[in-house]
Amino acid sequence: MGNGIEIGHFAALTALLVTLVQVFAALYGAQSRQPRWIRVARNSSFAACGLLTISSALLVAAFLNLDFSVLYVVKHASRDMPVFYLATAMWGGHEGSLLLWAWLLSLFIALAVWKHWKSHPVSMPWVMAISGALLIGFLLLVLFLSSPFERMIPARMDGRGLNPLLQDPGMALHPPFLYLGYVGFVVPYAFGMAALITGRVGEEWILATRRWALFAWGMLTTGIIFGANWAYYELGWGGYWAWDPVENASFMPWLTATAYMHSVMVQERTGTFKTWNLFLIITTFALSLLGTFLVRSGVLSSIHAFANDPGRGVYILIFMSILLIFSFGWLVKRGDALSTPVKMESFFCRESAFLFNNLFLLVAMITVLLGTLYPLAVETLSDAKVSVGAPYYNKVFVPLMLGLLLLMGIGPVIPWRRAGGRIFRTAFTIPLVVAIVLGIGIVLLFDVDHPYGVISVFLILFVAGALFKDFVMRIRQRRARESSTGTFAALFHLVRRNKRRYGGMITHLGILLMVMGFIGSGIFQEERNLLMEPGDTVSIGEWTLDLEAIEPVTGENWIATEARFNAQKGALSVLLKTQKRTYNEHSNPTTESAIHTSLMEDIYVVLGDEAGKGLWGVRIYRNPLVIWVWIGSLVMGVGVLLGLFEKRRLGSRR
Template sequence: MIAELGHYLLVLALAMALVQAVVPLIGAARGDAALMAAGRGAAMAQMLAIGAAFACLTVAFVTSDFSVLLVASNSHTAKPLLYKITGVWGNHEGSLLLWALILSLYGGAVALFGRNLPPTLRARVLSVQGMIAIGFLLFMLLTSNPFERLMPPPAEGRDLNPLLQDPGLAFHPPFLYLGYVGFSIAFAFAIAALIEGRVDAAWARWVRPWTLAAWVFLTIGIALGSWWAYYELGWGGWWFWDPVENASLMPWMAGTALLHSAIVVEKRDTLKSWTILLAILTFSLSLLGTFIVRSGVITSVHAFASDPTRGVFVLVFMCVVVGGGLALYAWRAPALKPGGLFAPVSRESGLVVNNLLLAALAATVLIGTLYPLFLDAFAGTKVTVGPPFFDATVVPLAVPLLIVAGMGPSLAWKRGDLGAVLQRLRFAMVAALLAAAAGFAIGGFGVDGALGALGMMLGVWLVAASLTDIGERVWSRRGGGGRGGAWRRARGLPRSAWGTAIAHCGVGILVLGITGASIWQSERTVTLAPGDRAEIGGRTLEFRGVTQQPGPNYRSTMADLRLITGGSTVDGAMIGGRVVGKLAPEIRYYPTQGTTTTEAAIRTNGVTDVYVALAGAEPVDGKWSFRLYHNPLTPWIWGGALVMAAGGMVSLSDRRLRVGAPRRARNPAPGTVPAE
């Protein structure tokens, strides 16, 4: 009965989405307040219906109802409860339901918290959200029904993909979808603005918090996916330029450009047309990621489906959304009035350069991702575009981007003084040069040393420049007042300014982590018998033995290694020393699916990682194989991502950027649109 109820709720949600898409749009065209208000009710009803359907599917997974095909294909009675719940979205059909749920939550949030929006704009935004929901609900009901029955039900399920039975992958998809789907709000605002023919500072103020929230969620989602790949796949890396990884990175880059472009619209009433285009392209790239994951055109550990029928549906839907949005843009964008002028050296110019470089980065990744697919489809030739291509093309664009990002916040609006900015940032430049010297000292004067010095210089430059900008504002000589005055100015600074500085510091920390992991990583493969020792990156590991451990739905082969400091070398063998840590890498065998996973052991001090993975589940001549890695600064990759997300959340807490701000005045100011 639970499956039939869930299916009925999806049909009901589709009906509500149709009402949400059509009725408020007609009401906005006619100026009918009652019809426009109907969009809010339909959005709330759709949210409740999809939420209830999602709850039904969750109950089916938790209770192991194998009469539901999706549960039988992706669950098992012995699976831990956490993975029974996350199994809801650890598959194609369930992940689509999660996508639809998040889309409805965003629509419901606009209906609830967008009361200060002009009624016509809110109605059109909800209408566009309803149209998107129609596409995904039809996709589910016609090709990917999560409530399809299986009769007779099997006695046991086929279990979830073992790679997905991990805490990192439990939370990675929800955060990723909160980011992907969140950009649909920016898209809806852009389409609504094109229909109305009006883009102004108020529009930018309304669209920024939604875009910022989506950007924060997507940042966390990408970081969780990267962390999972690092410790779960056992290859010692954190990013491989996999097509599905790229599919999440492209909308993040475009969304970052959109955030900065919207600032210019809000502050200077310019870049309107470009900002609208970015909003359309950002969500288009999110849809492209959906197509890549579900079309079957690529093979990846991240891919959900390989049914070409589903891929064709997503492709058609994507073409309708993207093509329709771009066609409307081509028709209506020329009518948008250009804003004010600005000098070549100004904060506006810095943000324009930022946008162009981010757009170029996204285009580069897009070409590298899609080129092999097009070549295979049209010429039958299979090629691989991997890390060498992306490293060679992305780095030259990222270098000027990071330099400009450090200078941008210190530039004045409309007309800046480059000499004065460089004077203000002199200590940041000195710190960057010292970091470059440290990079050469670590890596020498070869290619690796030069790249390491460049990475260190850019990372420290961005951190130091961000701190300098905040320090200049807080410890302003003109403000006076000593420490008390500095404290008052610090409290008086907008949270968005603090958030920008924190996010830029996070980018700098991330760059430092990438530099260490990419340039100075050391690795080796060793075979050890119990009692043997091996050295990696100046650390000594002693192998104690292997044990077999039972798990809830797997069997584990677990090694016992000890991290040793001190000791001495006698006849080429290391003896003595003090145990400072334990590492327990393992290989898990899942009998239901007959597959294994690698669980790496990582010992970190916050600056470097000692990373150990078992290279085989069986010994050879009494010896076990291990892959050993020494990864300097690698923890800073995820630390930097978290700092970036924290910066976004601090900015989002600024009342000026939250939905519902500014407060509604009792007497509307001249030129404002009265509420209906």
């Protein structure tokens, strides 16, 4: 029961003071052109990072030592939790997760300052001042409005523990990955703002922060996928994405970040889109903050509780308002310097594809924003309560996704500036023919009867064909130059010489596989809801499921009712066990779904309630192609890693 938590609290307080020094020293140094003040700011940023590392480590230590005299530990831990979940319980509630945010922010600031110190002397003071101000904002919240360092006196013997549903590796690691994504955008944001303030609004800030942005995007993607994966395997409702406000909160910055990843390439190549890129990075970072606040402030679970705790709510609103007014204010102020003549030679060129890609992604973001915030606004203003269901999102997102898919096949393949009819014919004739021939085959073979299904099949084949055709053409060109190289050697050289381009292509391939999974599981899901008793048989798709037995089973810290199914498809036979489980310290049961996965489809069985007479409610889903969502995300990860290894600065070839 040492005083670790007081030391942690003190370290965080000191970090706040040190960060104040960082901001004012950087501003004073920039104004008075005195490098030593800027060096003071640099060292302060390192010190703040060190102090917050100590502070966070001590909070984790309080969990590992089961210090039940700390209120936050009492709320989120218990004696019977495994060590791994004790450590990850540090971000189990909003107090600790805001501290994690602040620590990651200080870490990113310190790393960015260290890495760009020599190369960006003009921007550096502004980067330090802006990122420092953000850190101050977070530390004030952590220290004064939502502190994880509070004592609980007298101490408890045991804590409340963590919901068993959340005791899952994917869920434990989901928040830190999301935060790495959210916080990662602070570096491009701060460099972008520094570019605006210093008036050097060229491409430099984009080139300098390309890998930061890619890293953040990759982490955000990983975090979202972890969440979806957890929902699919743990929650037992047969799906992975419910358009829940909590999910939407992380999806919005992802959409604008994805738009940003594309539009920066236009600026690198042609010098246009300057204002647009700044707008996108500001919006992405603002949405990252909004995402954190939406999920971690409690506004979603109870707007009344949120409104009744005026301190935190008002603080967050003021924080967001200052950020938006400051950022967009500078953007407007520099409007003149940002305008550039358009040098597009033809409507048909890669720039156009990117423009429409951005348009679609922005509409997607607005769609989610509207659906997420409208209910909150209605409730705040009129006290009426309204919800926006999944049908709204599905209706809007399927056409948006298909439009983006089409652009994905065209954009990367056609040249910048101008793409004549001849280029279109050589690039797309074969993919188009292949898509139509194979597409008709697949549609007939698998009996695809939904119009969106048919369009998706054609588009996926067309995009895959176009990307493949492009690969083949480039390998041929290379082999024509160096006739001795083999196909694979040529491919290897190609990829190694332009990791960024092929990283992007592999990411696109991953998206393509994921879309397959989305369409398969989203449109062609089959569901059966029925009552069964042992001996009964049910069929779904080509599968026949026999319910063999329903009996009680016991585990280490739970008891359960288990239903055993024998699922058969042709000669294949698998045993599926689904449980209704009750953990010792929790009165409510949880569902352990049984899932049989194959490349074609998942069979997903959930045990419901007993309906009397030995009959049990059973839900069975057939989710076609769902595994491709996970495979596609792994492929995307490979693409992102490849892009991160690209050290060379591309672009600026005007």
